[in-house]
Amino acid sequence: MAERIGVFVCKCGPNIGDRIDVDSVVAEAEGIEDVVTAKSHNLLCSEDGIRFLQEEIRKGGLTRVVIAACTPKQYEQKFMRACEGVGLNPYLLQMTNIREQCAWVTPDPAQATAKAKSLVRAATMRATLQEPIEKKEIEIHPDVLVVGSGVAGLEATLTLAQKGRKVYLLEKSPCIGGLGARFEEVYQTMECAPCMLAPELQEVLQKENIEAITYGELEGVVGSYGNFTVKIRRKARYVSEEACIGCSACFEPCPVEVSNEFDEGLSKRKAIYIPFAGALPNVPVIDEANCIKLKGGECNACQEACPFDAIDFDDQDRIEEKRVGAIILATGSTQFNPSSLAQYGYGRFDNVLTGLELERLNASNGPTGGKILLKDGREPRSVAFVYCVGRKEKGHCSGICCMYSVKLAHLLKEKIPGVEVYSFYTDLCLPKKEHQRLYEEVVEKGVEFIRSNGSERVSRDGKGLVVEYKADSTSKSLAVDMVVLAPAIEPNPDTAKLAAILDIPLDERGFFSEEHPLMKSFGTPLEGVFIAGCCQGPKDIGDAVAQGGAAAGRILSRLIPGEKLELEPIVAVIDEEICGGCNTCISICPYSAISRDEEKKVAVVDDTLCRGCGTCVAACPTGAARAKHFTNEEIFAEIREVVR
Amino acid sequence: MKTETDFQLKVIAFCCKWCSSAAADLAGTSRMKMLPNFTIIPTMCSSRVDPELILKAFERGAWGVLVAGCHPGDCHYQNGNYKTQRRIFLLRKLLSDFGIEPDRLRLEWISASEGAKFAQVVNEFIERVDELGPLKD
Numbered sequence: 130m131a132e133r134i135g136v137f138v139c140k141c142g143p144n145i146g147d148r149i150d151v152d153s154v155v156a157e158a159e160g161i162e163d164v165v166t167a168k169s170h171n172l173l174c175s176e177d178g179i180r181f182l183q184e185e186i187r188k189g190g191l192t193r194v195v196i197a198a199c200t201p202k203q204y205e206q207k208f209m210r211a212c213e214g215v216g217l218n219p220y221l222l223q224m225t226n227i228r229e230q231c232a233w234v235t236p237d238p239a240q241a242t243a244k245a246k247s248l249v250r251a252a253t254m255r256a257t258l259q260e261p262i263e264k265k266e267i268e269i270h271p272d273v274l275v276v277g278s279g280v281a282g283l284e285a286t287l288t289l290a291q292k293g294r295k296v297y298l299l300e301k302s303p304c305i306g307g308l309g310a311r312f313e314e315v316y317q318t319m320e321c322a323p324c325m326l327a328p329e330l331q332e333v334l335q336k337e338n339i340e341a342i343t344y345g346e347l348e349g350v351v352g353s354y355g356n357f358t359v360k361i362r363r364k365a366r367y368v369s370e371e372a373c374i375g376c377s378a379c380f381e382p383c384p385v386e387v388s389n390e391f392d393e394g395l396s397k398r399k400a401i402y403i404p405f406a407g408a409l410p411n412v413p414v415i416d417e418a419n420c421i422k423l424k425g426g427e428c429n430a431c432q433e434a435c436p437f438d439a440i441d442f443d444d445q446d447r448i449e450e451k452r453v454g455a456i457i458l459a460t461g462s463t464q465f466n467p468s469s470l471a472q473y474g475y476g477r478f479d480n481v482l483t484g485l486e487l488e489r490l491n492a493s494n495g496p497t498g499g500k501i502l503l504k505d506g507r508e509p510r511s512v513a514f515v516y517c518v519g520r521k522e523k524g525h526c527s528g529i530c531c532m533y534s535v536k537l538a539h540l541l542k543e544k545i546p547g548v549e550v551y552s553f554y555t556d557l558c559l560p561k562k563e564h565q566r567l568y569e570e571v572v573e574k575g576v577e578f579i580r581s582n583g584s585e586r587v588s589r590d591g592k593g594l595v596v597e598y599k600a601d602s603t604s605k606s607l608a609v610d611m612v613v614l615a616p617a618i619e620p621n622p623d624t625a626k627l628a629a630i631l632d633i634p635l636d637e638r639g640f641f642s643e644e645h646p647l648m649k650s651f652g653t654p655l656e657g658v659f660i661a662g663c664c665q666g667p668k669d670i671g672d673a674v675a676q677g678g679a680a681a682g683r684i685l686s687r688l689i690p691g692e693k694l695e696l697e698p699i700v701a702v703i704d705e706e707i708c709g710g711c712n713t714c715i716s717i718c719p720y721s722a723i724s725r726d727e728e729k730k731v732a733v734v735d736d737t738l739c740r741g742c743g744t745c746v747a748a749c750p751t752g753a754a755r756a757k758h759f760t761n762e763e764i765f766a767e768i769r770e771v772v773r
Numbered sequence: 774m775k776t777e778t779d780f781q782l783k784v785i786a787f788c789c790k791w792c793s794s795a796a797a798d799l800a801g802t803s804r805m806k807m808l809p810n811f812t813i814i815p816t817m818c819s820s821r822v823d824p825e826l827i828l829k830a831f832e833r834g835a836w837g838v839l840v841a842g843c844h845p846g847d848c849h850y851q852n853g854n855y856k857t858q859r860r861i862f863l864l865r866k867l868l869s870d871f872g873i874e875p876d877r878l879r880l881e882w883i884s885a886s887e888g889a890k891f892a893q894v895v896n897e898f899i900e901r902v903d904e905l906g907p908l909k910d
Contacts, residue, residue, distance in 0.1 A: 200798045201815075229801025230813055234892070240809040248812065634851075654851050699817065719851035742850035743821025747860065759816055764826055771812040772783045772833040 132257055135166045135191040136249060137182060139173040139198035141228055146171070148232040150242040154197065157246040161253050165189055174204045182208070183215045193221050193256040197249050199228040218261035220698070220758055225252035251770035258763045265736055266693035269355035270454040273684055274299060276347055276627070279307020280670050281662025282459030283329050284677030290339045292685055297451055298333060298341045299361060301623070302391075304408035305341055306330055307461055308485075309670060311391065311405065313492040313499065314540065316532040316669070317563045323407060323494070330409045344414055348448065350631050353737040354657030355454045355694045365444040367415035367423070368401070372439035375411030377403075379440065382430035387419050389496070393486040396496030401431045401440075406494040415440075454688045455657045457680045458627060458641060459673075462663035465519040465617040473518060473614055474587040479504040480594060481587055481612045484530065487537050491544075501544055505592075509610035511549040512541055513596050515585050517556070519617035525638055527667040530615035531558045535568050537613065538576045550576040551607060553585050553598055561671075587612050618667035631658055632721045640666050651680040654720050656738055659683065699741035699758045705731040707753035714745035714754055781907065784811040784899055785830045786839040789819045791849045792885045793841035799888030800895075807892050808899045811839070818842070820853030824864045827878060828871075837877045837902035839895065844882040854882065874905055
């Protein structure tokens, strides 16, 4: 059956009307095959225009509509809704831009009119070939998995849970709170971090719709936005979370002592331990690599000491599957290990520390109860900070090291009266509205900033340390008791593993790659998988929290319980009759939206992941891949009419 | 100049929906003066522009084909424009085998704010293919 095409030319008041002979464009359209009505209107986007358009579609029984007007960016959606309103599939509408790309840029009216005619012919030929596209909607699971319980993960979890969402908060370590929970004071308010975080941590542990899974890892993910199935490994804790009340009776009798990684190795812990005083949940874990009993030896010390029978040496790892609609990765970052840069003496000389180690010395829940001490137990009389350690090697400014180094300098001055503090720096990065203030304060207090452009070398002199450096082209040296390095921030070692599990890209520095660095720094190319906090790149607490909230907000606004998820209608399809199974499309799809059907030996597009870019269509050697609404036939028809 | 008087000279400009189409709109909003011999065919991404579409345009008699996309790093589909770049690079090498001057195929990165660049690129390109004349049979 022949199509019934209506062509509508908008005058846009004088904008098109005065520059193009609209009547002759209408007359041209009338002459095109299958065009049953061609009319002009003074302003199609007006209420009157929309009514006129709808009336014409109804009256003429139109099966295709061509609108020659302004850029589709302006009113295409409105015209599509108008078509839909009178029962015409909106993808049977084709707009052609005779304003921005014709009337407004072509000085000669005769030429503009000729061009408009050509555009209308092309659009009409294209419209004939257009196919109706139905909106696709899928059922969804509203639950969410958040991986990582630092500030970004906490914010995301609470934002979601406060709206009633079920959230699985998965944490690799035995306690929640991330790095923030290990700082005493934070920039720039000097607020106590454990106090700042405590209410959030309590809420996470107590809220009914949050299931915090500590000492667990993400093992696998299948599915797509709205319908992921995630596989979680709950590592054997050997202590029952239900029975244990956190009385700590088990630590004392344990005969094993190992270095405590939660204190950056500055303290010892037992084989049964909690990471630090006040860690939540307050349930110990047995470290199976070091426990005598678990290594096959004879020891029951903790079991005998426990008044509540909470120790269970038969505990085993458990794999659990959860169904969720979306995933937020908030897996944080770590410090570049400065021992690979010999000039700083880190790992070779006592009292050369990293910023994080000094944070732990300063923390009241740390190895020294908050006293900043040298290895031999004395208070340092002089401390040198070295900024930008590893910046050149890692290739990025971590953006937070200047802040925490200034903060630590301030705390040193507060805690140790008369201590001399020097800061060797290359550039100072203190960009936010309050960040200069503390710097000015420490300068006032006598912290000396020395611009040495990365020339520092640390050596030992007797019991003390010497920093050799160049400033103002002169070689100088300075004797100090302690050196504190500010190493670059790098991704957590798990980042690459998680990227492989989820099939999401990493950036050149190994952080998760964001969907857009500015507009969607919390998104990934994989729909339904979000990133927040330092796993996307180094950032301060405030920025990490904001990203966590943004990711949660996106989920709350799109993944709604009881509602279906609307998918991008313009997607690619692969004709399995034509597909040769070469996998070219699979390898180049930027969204991993194409997979192989092993049985049929063909490629299949997942509608929930495809965003319709058409990359696969251009790459397909057999023509099996088609881009809906941008088919070869449709584009050929346009070309044919334009080049006549 | 021939372009002023007749419409034989036709240039097809494949523009991605995001950056380069927006630049074309901006050229219009800014009332740039442009030669009338170009027609934009929008695609979602420049990476949709199959070499087959370009060859079809030449086969039908287009004097030139412009492919415009987002700047490297700005692609709305991660990295589609890099794929476009590789395809156009190869196709330009092959064009002479078909007896088509490589200058008739041009790739440009034009951001949404570069209306003036869009107008300039299109005008220059039309003038260049005008010098080359119609395609030889």
